[in-house]
């Protein structure tokens with residue numbers, strides 16, 4: 432592939448993403464929820480491209496669009512490449528979709544390569560399946576990863592009874608799209624037939640830009656703890672209660688919030704956030720009597736995360752104790768980290784280096800389809816720099832030279848995998 436080809440391909444990828452962004456529930460913005468009308472347009476567009484590449488196209492029962500490219504004499508096991516085509520409300524043009532469009536570009540590159548390699552009779556290429564997952568964001572039904580859950584065989588049929596904001600049950604939405612909710616089980620993949628899953632996605636954060644890097648190998652998806660805290664003091668008159676006789680729940684909570692920020696800053700890769708606050712009675716002339724707060728803690732190591740959660744609980748107790756305030760808490764989520772496959776990840780890192788790029792490794796702070804797929808097949812993930820660190824926003828973007836780099840690295844990664852498969 433010449434540099435000129437690469438630039439042309441990168442431009443085409445960006446143009447495709449922008450074109451797909453026009454397929455939206457609300458003109459002027461990008462919103463495309465699970466199995467809504469614009470999803471049909473996206474399917475039609477992507478299917479046409481898949482067919483033009485000689486791929487066998489189907490839509491499974493949860494609405495994942497799947498295109499299989501199976502060159503003659505390739506082995507039965509295929510590499511799956513993909514990402515999601517649903518969006519958050521008022522989204523950007525690249526979250527998810529970019530990974531699908533890039534996957535198709537990689538198929539086209541592989542096709543062209545075969546034409547050359549077949550003459551040389553070097554080796555048989557490997558089969559590729561491109562997946563456009565129907566649902567990842569969880570916007571329509573409040574349940575994320577519907578598409579990849581079905582693949583991983585972890586789709587809970589009770590989800591079908593969920594209703595969207597308009598009172599449409601999920602099973603009715605599936606039927607309205609022309610699919611059979613009874614057949615969702617059949618979407619589950621047979622790990623024996625799959626070599627692995629590869630997802631290319633924008634970083635959706637500021638790390639790569641801050642380090643002046645284009646791409647990174649994702650080591651895994653961080654684990655997450657969510658806790659609810661309640662500081663209970665004594666509500667009282669703001670004028671008649673002297674400072675030294677107060678039990679101000681908000682002052683205790685505020686001291687703790689600042690402690691959370693500084694404690695979290697001492698551990699590499701730890702993110703701890705108090706994002707929600709409910710002050711009672713929340714009146715200008717009353718000493719706050721109680722505060723309820725959320726705490727979100729994430730880290731790639733489960734041990735490290737649980738260690739710091741305990742430490743942040745201790746900090747809450749000491750902040751409360753100083754002011755004669757009570758603190759209680761409950762843990763609402765303890766989601767373990769998901770590691771990407773070591774072997775595939777090492778191959779991906781080698782591909783970066785072979786392309787003259789630093790093999791930066793980083794965890795993902797957000798969930799992705801690769802997280803669900805990793806439960807079933809070896810998974811690897813590549814991040815592209817997010818300009819301004821902006822995502823889930825109309826200003827979300829991606830740089831052409833980074834798309835070029837992703838194409839180069841993706842093609843090299845496929846080449847390396849084909850070599851160890853063959």
Ligand SMILES: [Zn+2]
Nearest residue numbers: 515526527567
């Ligand atoms: Zn995404």
